[in-house]
Amino acid sequence: MRTRVRSRRRHNPLRRRSDVVQTWTALAVTVILFVGAPLAGATAGLWAHEQARTIAATQRADRHRVHAQVIGKPPAALTSVEDTRQRSVWVTVRWTQPGDGPRTATAEVPAGTARGDVVDVWLDAKGHTVSPPVGEVAVWQHTLTVGVWVAGGVVGLALLASAVIRRVALRHRLAEWERDWALTEPEWTRRRA
Numbered sequence: 001m002r003t004r005v006r007s008r009r010r011h012n013p014l015r016r017r018s019d020v021v022q023t024w025t026a027l028a029v030t031v032i033l034f035v036g037a038p039l040a041g042a043t044a045g046l047w048a049h050e051q052a053r054t055i056a057a058t059q060r061a062d063r064h065r066v067h068a069q070v071i072g073k074p075p076a077a078l079t080s081v082e083d084t085r086q087r088s089v090w091v092t093v094r095w096t097q098p099g100d101g102p103r104t105a106t107a108e109v110p111a112g113t114a115r116g117d118v119v120d121v122w123l124d125a126k127g128h129t130v131s132p133p134v135g136e137v138a139v140w141q142h143t144l145t146v147g148v149w150v151a152g153g154v155v156g157l158a159l160l161a162s163a164v165i166r167r168v169a170l171r172h173r174l175a176e177w178e179r180d181w182a183l184t185e186p187e188w189t190r191r192r193a
Helices: 002-009 017-062 136-189
Strands: 064-070 088-097 101-110 118-123
Touching: 017 136, 088 118, 101 118
Parallel strands: none
Antiparallel strands: 064 088, 064 118, 088 101
């Protein structure tokens, strides 16, 4: 066993310092790609999930839904064959607040809503119209987005650092070869330096 350890420590003239640096860099990049990036993505995703759940809980506690009647004239919906997304428009709505009587505001309603239709409107604690609170699907979308972007960023940085180190190691290797060839060439070609 002791002989094996010594044999590995012996100086190999063909193994240059730049080769050792490049080998360790490849090992480090492999560990970062297969362990570090997923771990960083999962950690960032968990952090983002907790933040998004806190925001969603705050919004659910602060906002409430009322049933309002559309009293304004919604604009004519522009139809498009290519566009299948749900559109929304802003119209005037009226609802009755318990203890306050009727109130009106401009709210966002789905396109195609007609005058007299009853729609759900979300209000904050001050009575201003707001968007609905964030749902569980949006929380998970945010979690996955943050996790994937962080993992991708770690992968990108690791690959960029690897490319830079590889380029510098190649430059050093070529300089070492050039220096060693300047010492070896006169012996091989019988030329004097």
